[in-house]
Amino acid sequence: MNPLTHTARCRLPTEYGLFTLHGFQQPDGREHLAIVMGDVTDGAPVLSRIHSECLTGDALFSRKCDCGPQLQAAMQAVQTEGRGVIVYLRQEGRGIGLINKIRAYALQDTGLDTVEANMALGLPVDARDFTLAKHIYDHLGIGSVKLLTNNPDKLQTLRDCGINVVGRIPLHVGANPHNQAYLNTKAEKLRHMLPKT
Numbered sequence: 252m253n254p255l256t257h258t259a260r261c262r263l264p265t266e267y268g269l270f271t272l273h274g275f276q277q278p279d280g281r282e283h284l285a286i287v288m289g290d291v292t293d294g295a296p297v298l299s300r301i302h303s304e305c306l307t308g309d310a311l312f313s314r315k316c317d318c319g320p321q322l323q324a325a326m327q328a329v330q331t332e333g334r335g336v337i338v339y340l341r342q343e344g345r346g347i348g349l350i351n352k353i354r355a356y357a358l359q360d361t362g363l364d365t366v367e368a369n370m371a372l373g374l375p376v377d378a379r380d381f382t383l384a385k386h387i388y389d390h391l392g393i394g395s396v397k398l399l400t401n402n403p404d405k406l407q408t409l410r411d412c413g414i415n416v417v418g419r420i421p422l423h424v425g426a427n428p429h430n431q432a433y434l435n436t437k438a439e440k441l442r443h444m445l446p447k448t
């Protein structure tokens with residue numbers, strides 16, 4: 252059974268040009284988005300970002316992470332290319348949810364890193380389900396993608412889900428004094444390919 256139903260679409264004028272916004276729903280009501288520009292069904296690899304929801308970074312301008320600048324840079328890259336898709340998965344806090352992420356942030360305020368904090372809460376370090384992106388690509392008629400990401404494990408997980416990733420484009424934006432330790436932990440413990448500082 253397809254775990255996602257395409258339930259709505261509309262025009263979305265943005266700072267980065269005119270997109271089409273698609274809404275998808277899981278049977279339990281959870282909602283996800285695809286933000287599309289241009290013809291993505293012509294068979295050529297599509298510039299894409301699979302972005303995981305980060306309310307604090309995407310909407311509240313938090314400097315604790317790099318999510319907000321990554322989302323903006325991805326939309327800008329799609330605008331420059333004139334064609335592409337941002338898959339926006341509502342898997343907040345690497346899938347543990349917003350309240351648990353706030354609990355994890357509170358532990359990070361006491362000195363734990365992003366990985367240790369999830370573990371101290373008895374939660375998985377990464378609980379995301381990327382098969383959702385495969386269903387969204389299939390629905391949109393996208394056969395292959397060039398992916399904006401720094402995370403090699405995410406690339407492998409996506410390929411294991413059957414997504415044809417033909418290239419990786421680094422997304423090195425948003426470093427600041429408040430997230431430097433977090434970015435270093437992502438590089439050291441989660442193998443993200445980030446510039447050395």
Ligand SMILES: Nc1nc2c(ncn2[C@@H]2O[C@H](COP(=O)(O)OP(=O)(O)OP(=O)(O)O)[C@@H](O)[C@H]2O)c(=O)[nH]1
Nearest residue numbers: 303304305316342343344345352355365400401402
């Ligand atoms: N649990 C937890 N989640 C976090 C924390 N900081 C950011 N996140 C979440 O992490 C997710 C983004 O994952 P990242 O590890 O930054 O990046 P990625 O998607 O794996 O890789 P990129 O494609 O390179 O961005 C979002 O859902 C954020 O809400 C944190 O300290 N703890």
Ligand SMILES: [Zn+2]
Nearest residue numbers: 305308316318
């Ligand atoms: Zn974030």
